Amino acid sequence: MxxxxxxxxxxxxxxxxxxxxxxxxxxxxxxxxxxxxxxxxxxxxxxxxxxxxxxxxxxxxxxxxxxxxxxxxxxxxxYPLPPLLPRDAEGRAFARSIALAIASEIHALVPPRVAARLSGEFGIDAPGVSAWNRHWIVEGLAAVEARLAARRTGAYVVGNAPTVADIFLFPQAINAARAGVDLSQWRNITEIVDRLRGLPAFADNAPAPRK
Ligand SMILES: N[C@@H](CCC(=O)N[C@@H](CS)C(=O)NCC(=O)O)C(=O)O
The missing domain is CATH 3.40.30.10 (Glutaredoxin)
Known part of the structure; x- marks a missing residue:
């Protein structure tokens, strides 16, 4: 592969x-x-x-x-082990919904091609692009936090092992903090991300900072 x-x-x-x-x-x-x-x-x-x-x-x-x-x-x-989706249908749907809330409603609005278009086509300066990014990150993560507050029962997003939801949450949270977003406003996200930082699979594969 x-x-x-x-x-x-x-x-x-x-x-x-x-x-x-x-x-x-x-x-x-x-x-x-x-x-x-x-x-x-x-x-x-x-x-x-x-x-x-x-x-x-x-x-x-x-x-x-x-x-x-x-x-x-x-x-x-x-490679079924360890499984990255919960066993129960509701848990799987929740894990996917968190992954998609991050991929579709946050990340899709803030990648390099969107920033390039905002500045190149519409003349928005760097602080304006940063404000755009922070807006979608904060709105999106606040909604994720509300979902976590309503449903979370274990150490991670769903239960006591990382799933696709944690895999999508972690890089977005790292980049959010780099963009100046204060993660401590969200108790569940902060707790989960701090725990994930302690797992080498996550810590060693976080997105690198932009130079
Ligand atoms: N929904 C896609 C998003 C992929 C994506 O936007 N990747 C970014 C890097 S994080 C990219 O290739 N950006 C190039 C660009 O924006 O021009 C996925 O989940 O794989």
Whole structure:
């Protein structure tokens, strides 16, 4: 298998965490995603993944899987231990709903391509782009916290082992803190993220800071 990644990518971080939890090693191919010459927008990479995004996973059967949730669930099916989805249907739905609340309602509004469009096309300056990012991060994480406060019973998002929900929450929380968002306003998120920081699979595969 070959995984297309970038070290600052929180979406790629999700897949790297899942691989680490399962102790599976794959070949990785770095793809740059910042700046006018970013490789993710060049024809070579668009032939691999027409969406021009990382992560993307090329399986041993030469099947390309895009979208981090699809990749993580594929890995969970290929390498069932430890399981990354709860056993019960409601727990699985909740874990996926938290993962999607982060991927679809927060991350999708704040990646490099959105920032580039806001500044390049609409003339929004760097502080304005940062304020945009913080707005969607705070709104999204506040909603996640409310869901956690209503349903959480164990050490992690669902129960006492990390699931896809923790895998999606961790990189987003790390990047939120870097963007100047105070995580301590959310008790459940803070508790879970602090616990995840103590797990090497998470700590070693957090998104790298932008230089
Ligand atoms: N929904 C996608 C998001 C992928 C995504 O946006 N990846 C970012 C890096 S975190 C990217 O490739 N950005 C390139 C760009 O914005 O131009 C997933 O979950 O895999």
């Amino acid at each position: 070959k995984l297309y990644v970038n070290e600052i990518s929180s979406a790629a971080s999700r897949v790297r965490i899942a691989l680490a939890l399962k102790a599976v090693t794959v070949e990785t191919q770095p793809v740059t995603i910042l700046g006018a010459e970013a490789e993710n927008r060049q024809a070579d990479y668009l032939r691999v993944n027409p969406q021009g995004l990382v992560p993307a996973l090329l399986t041993d059967n030469h099947e390309l899987i895009t979208q981090s949730l699809a990749i993580v669930e594929y890995l969970d099916e290929c």
